[in-house]
Amino acid sequence: MPSLRAVLESREKAALVRVEELRTELERVQAALAEAEEVLNHRVIGLEQYLEALAEQDASIEVGPDRSAAARGVDEPAVAGPRRTVARKENGVPVDVLGADYRLIMAVLGQAGDSLTARQTAVALGWDSSVPSRVEGARGRLKRLVERGWLAEDRPGRFTLPAPVSAAAA
Numbered sequence: 001m002p003s004l005r006a007v008l009e010s011r012e013k014a015a016l017v018r019v020e021e022l023r024t025e026l027e028r029v030q031a032a033l034a035e036a037e038e039v040l041n042h043r044v045i046g047l048e049q050y051l052e053a054l055a056e057q058d059a060s061i062e063v064g065p066d067r068s069a070a071a072r073g074v075d076e077p078a079v080a081g082p083r084r085t086v087a088r089k090e091n092g093v094p095v096d097v098l099g100a101d102y103r104l105i106m107a108v109l110g111q112a113g114d115s116l117t118a119r120q121t122a123v124a125l126g127w128d129s130s131v132p133s134r135v136e137g138a139r140g141r142l143k144r145l146v147e148r149g150w151l152a153e154d155r156p157g158r159f160t161l162p163a164p165v166s167a168a169a170a
Helices: 006-060 100-110 117-125 132-147
Strands: 062-064 152-155 158-160
Touching: 062 158, 100 117, 100 158, 117 132, 132 152, 132 158
Parallel strands: none
Antiparallel strands: 152 158
């Protein structure tokens, strides 16, 4: 039968092993926590930079290289949130109810005189048309304007201002 001293020493060794296991686990958890906090900090900084960029973009919307929205005859937008719904066109509703990008698209199509594709619209807006997401962003905005009655799609992929409704037809 083992002596009391041997039993106590074996329990002490077991406790030391358990303490070391817990310290190792604590170090692993602390490292994971530090990594998660770093990721969180990067995300917070990224969100702040995104919101600052949106504020700057709303403050000075560029239509093309060295051409501001004011030079194109479009009023500067009131600062709005990053997302804005597109109002439906009704009789007498001005273009001013639209968001900044949508007003710029309306101005570009008004000056074009002919129908434009999404790529041509992106180029006219000064967006990099070699980036598919910018062209698709323009296409999405154009389609949204068609759905709300602001534009017409005379042929698939070709967008233009709708024909004015005459008083006799109304």
